Amino acid sequence: MLVRLLTREQRNLLAGLLFISPALVGVLAFALWPILQSLYYSFQDYDILRPPFFVGLRNYEDLMDDRVFGIALRNTLYMVLWGLPIHLAFDFLMALALNMRLRGLTLYRTIFYLPSITPVVAATIVWLWIFNGQYGILRTLLGFFGVPPIGFLTHPDWTKPSMIFMGLWFGGNTILIYLAGLRDVPVSLLESADLDGAGAVRKTWHITLPMVSPVIFYTLIINVIGYFQYFTEAWVLTASRDGTAGGPANSLLFYAMYLYQAAFQQFKMGYASAMAWILFLIVLLATWILFRSSGWVYYRAEN
């Protein structure tokens, strides 16, 4: 057979490509052309309704002068730098708690996933009520501790922390991934650590964390990608009927929202594409750095 003539390395390459061939076909059929097309648009003046024409780097230059673009970028970085670590840490702690052998565990594990399947409109109503400054449940709870009322969604200083707080509810997928990873930590390792008299914190730090590092790495990368494209929650909470969105003083205007407005409300698809490609490069760079510095991730398959 022909395959026999190949070196081991060539055979592996062939096998690898064969296994990933659905992805190759999928990318060629549904992703590559749209991606290249958007790169092409980013150098064009394209208003969707008429044919585009070439404008060189003007979209990129204009973006550098766009004040609101700066606001959107800063708001998004705020979410990436604050929201992402807080959410991942919270989700991990939740997973640790849910990984203990507690009574009623099946129920708890179902409960933490509920917000992730609640329809968006229903969730929005609930959240508007939670954040209500007079009768909202958050207001009531904080009131017990003597905290004065806060305009959670009406005061520009509070809107982003409120969004991060709200995001704690939607960690269902991440918690589930952590749980799956935690179940992989060999019980024998933890038991031998017990015999050595290691405390819970040390066990978590020295055994559990390294063992689940592959999934932590996954959630880190995926959430970096996701937070840079943060859109739905903020859009649903702030969009008004006249199409404006972004909350008080644009404090909730995020990158993807501004991009959407440019593309589909202001007929600037070329401009939006340039914006998308800048974001792409930022995220790619961040991902690449994370991959390069992923020495802390422990893969059993590699050792």
Place this chain on the structure above:
Amino acid sequence: MHKKRSRGMTRRSFLHAVGLTGVGAALVACVPVTPAAPGGEDRSAPEMAFLNYWTGWSGFEYDALQVQVDKFNAAHEDDVYANMSTVFGQYDKVLTAIAGGNPPDVVSAVWLHQLVSMAARDGLQPITAYAADSGVTGQEYFPQLWDAWHWNGELWGAMITSNSNVVAYRPDLFMEVGLDPDAPPVTLDELDAASMALEMVDDNGAIQQVGLMPSGLSWWGRVFGGQFYDEESGKITADSAPIVDALSWMASYSARLGIDEVATFQSGFGDYMSTQNPLFAGKEAMKQVGEWFIQFNNRFAPDLEIRMIPAPYPSGGRPNCTNFGGSVFTIPTGVMHPDASWSLIDFLSQEEVMADFCFNIFNIPPKVAAAQQARFMDEPRFALAVELLNGANAFGPDKIPVNDFLNSRLSEAESSVLTGQATTEETLQRVTVEVQEELDRTMARMS
């Protein structure tokens, strides 16, 4: 042994997977490429025009419109079938379909402020000739509306609903503080005085009730006598004196009550479309609304008396000033049967059809005779809204192709100033420069 069993299991699950894939593929293949024709429409008949009509209405408004579209289909049994579907006001769907060469035959999910944006970019067909052929002269419409649908000498669409802005107030709260409910504020000074009388702050400095919390610079700017765009010179004038005055006046309210206190107070508002609307809940004694608010009154607070007045105006400002808008029925470029598309618009624009639909969804019919029907005029508040719409100070959106950009920058400016993040004059100057640049860029592309 364990291994063996697991191998057997695996092979079986592999076979299952293969089987499932087969079933899946069969199912995918069965998914109808063209869905079953609704309503007994016969698509094989060559003379039959099949229309896709996309609306932005949903819920009971959609149902009310479907009734009228059904009438159209019954009347055009032999030549046209219109299939209505809602796009929930999502422009991305509309624009994607047009860009993909698959436009709807009629679309009403276009807001009035986007009409020029769409027309100037060749997204729509002018309907001037169709209207003329059908004997539509514009005489039957409110003149401001008829004018608003024109741009560049052509007619680009028609509305079958409209609205106008009023100020609602609560007579009972007026009386509580000794204001005469029969003499509501007419001038801005009277409004300020009434508001201050109605404002209540508790011992902790927390606001309990306000008179009016002004919002919406696009309305107050015009009430103050300003305009955002000067058609003669082609200049954005968002930093002209009346608009600066209007925003300063709006900001004076939050400054007086305290910016943080207002933010906290407003965060305690209940859902706008409920019994907890701040006007019904007694948090606001006056509120900027439209004629559609009458239905809220009937539904959520049937026993509460709400009256309506035109926006109070300053000296040098505009009395009886209102903004109007609405969904415009348009025909995108490149549709298959433009005359059939027009026939649907024409049908829905009939006085009786329009009046029925508007009555069901509590909007103002754009045709004068339809709006003058007793079922509308019997409600004095509705009559007021109609009168304002028919007045000299009724304004549609500026006829520029960058209204969405203008709106978003204005709304940012307003909320920045009202929350103390920026100063009035500087902000409006910046908005003016930014929108002017955007407009110039867009116009340069047009020519």
Place this chain on the structure above:
Amino acid sequence: MLVASLQRHWTRGLAYLVCWVVGLGYVFPLYWTVITALKRDAEIFLFPPTWIPTAPQWHNFPAATQYIAFWRYMANTVLVSGLTVLGTVLSCSLIAYGFSHIRWRGREIVFLAYLATIMLPTQVTMIPLYIIFRRFDMVGTYLPLILPAFFGNALYVFLLRQFLLTIPPELSDAASIDGASLLGIFLRIMLPLLKPALATVALFAFVATYRDFLAPLIYLTHQEQWTISLGLKMFQNMYGAQWQLMMAASTLTMMPTIILFLLAQRTFIEGIALSGIKG
């Protein structure tokens, strides 16, 4: 020993507390959805709110299923989600294997490039993608919603790859000495080990498709084809909504997923190593 056991009690107690407090918060959206579904119009936004409906309006549930073509939309949704799950699981497991246990030149860079396909905001690729599906004459069918799933999704491939990389290579090495082909190893050894992770991916894909609003809106042309996320929007109108009906329908919508989750959660979180290394 005593210290350790005390410590364990402490952590367990803390875990219970966390589960209870946070659990209450987590259950709140569903609770609120359900009780709103049972309220009367005037009661929905009442302040302070009623925690238990004064007179439960059970008829809101049948009313909600009649206001929209509820069962039809649900059937459409299950069809689309089911096929999407099938395609996702089949394609992603193969692709992930190719990106993990087979060593080939350029694997890492190709993987990063593959991952990069989800880094570009979809808003700017929407129109070209629509044009592709229109060329294939698929607009107005379910194919644009389903077909891509059969060709992998970087999000899930990445997850499966991470799990595959935790499987010690000795397992497949031993098998290859037996003379098993790569496909054989994949099917007989990797796939069973990957079952929990695949179940997780299946759940994610199911829920994501279930909740997707934009793609069905863009690609479906007739209302009778709609999925439930579009149907739920139909309770809203320009200035308001049939809140109680919408909440009733939302509750019904969530039920299949909740039941599925309750029944199958053991599968999602059963570790790979647990089933794998011991066997």
